[in-house]
Amino acid sequence: MPRPIVIAPSILSADFASLGAEVRAIEDAGADWVHYDVMDGHFVPNLTIGPGVAAAIRPHVKTKIDTHLMISPADPYLDEFAEAGCDTITIHAEAGPHLHRSLQHIRKLGKRAGVAINPGTPPDVVDYVLNLVDLILVMTVNPGFGGQAFIPETVAKIEAIRAKVGHRDIDIEVDGGITPETAPLVVAAGANALVAGSFVFQGGPSAYAANIAAIRRAAQAAAKR
Numbered sequence: 069m070p071r072p073i074v075i076a077p078s079i080l081s082a083d084f085a086s087l088g089a090e091v092r093a094i095e096d097a098g099a100d101w102v103h104y105d106v107m108d109g110h111f112v113p114n115l116t117i118g119p120g121v122a123a124a125i126r127p128h129v130k131t132k133i134d135t136h137l138m139i140s141p142a143d144p145y146l147d148e149f150a151e152a153g154c155d156t157i158t159i160h161a162e163a164g165p166h167l168h169r170s171l172q173h174i175r176k177l178g179k180r181a182g183v184a185i186n187p188g189t190p191p192d193v194v195d196y197v198l199n200l201v202d203l204i205l206v207m208t209v210n211p212g213f214g215g216q217a218f219i220p221e222t223v224a225k226i227e228a229i230r231a232k233v234g235h236r237d238i239d240i241e242v243d244g245g246i247t248p249e250t251a252p253l254v255v256a257a258g259a260n261a262l263v264a265g266s267f268v269f270q271g272g273p274s275a276y277a278a279n280i281a282a283i284r285r286a287a288q289a290a291a292k293r
């Protein structure tokens with residue numbers, strides 16, 4: 069069975085002064101997961117939020133917190149993100165020397181384990197951890213900021229990852245520059261989980277449902293082909 073299409077709005081583009089209300093609004097508008105971006109000013113050139121804010125929004129989230137750790141090292145913080153109530157914890161393959169050990173640790177914490185790969189990273193880094201991952205995040209921009217343009221060369225890499233994953237129970241997620249125009253490209257290449265920040269949050273809460281629906285429609289049309 070193919071994995072269902074998932075739309076995961078990135079709260080990087082939400083109003084940080086009202087995160088609880090923003091999370092409730094995107095879920096009411098049809099979000100499948102809440103994508104939670106953690107940046108350390110070291111692995112990526114930007115700083116965002118940590119496990120404390122994840123714990124604060126947890127009571128407002130009915131779906132899943134899909135955590136994208138853009139931090140190095142990640143290992144010292146995995147327990148804290150698990151305790152905060154994150155459901156999926158995704159680490160970057162480039163962020164540490166012990167990808168296998170880090171993924172084992174996330175699984176031991178009882179969480180879904182994800183591995184993310186930057187646009188310049190070859191797909192082969194996932195070859196020997198396929199049995200340890202629930203999600204592979206193919207970055208479609210260089211991580212660090214919302215609102216960047218989709219990098220078209222990443223489409224071939226999504227295809228390569230889909231060929232490796234086959235019908236395993238693993239989500240293939242994309243993140244960066246996802247809109248109704250780019251969604252069909254990534255879904256046709258094999259992605260099923262689509263993160264979108266600036267597109268979903270544009271226009272404020274009254275526009276969230278239409279924005280999510282526009283991406284979902286474009287993705288589902290491509291999935292049927």
Ligand SMILES: O=C(CO)[C@H](O)[C@H](O)COP(=O)(O)O
Binds near residue numbers: 243245
């Ligand atoms: O991980 C990220 C950036 O590193 C964000 O999830 C991503 O940027 C989403 O934002 P947008 O849809 O605006 O590109």
Ligand SMILES: [Fe+2]
Binds near residue numbers: 078103104243263
């Ligand atoms: Fe992200």
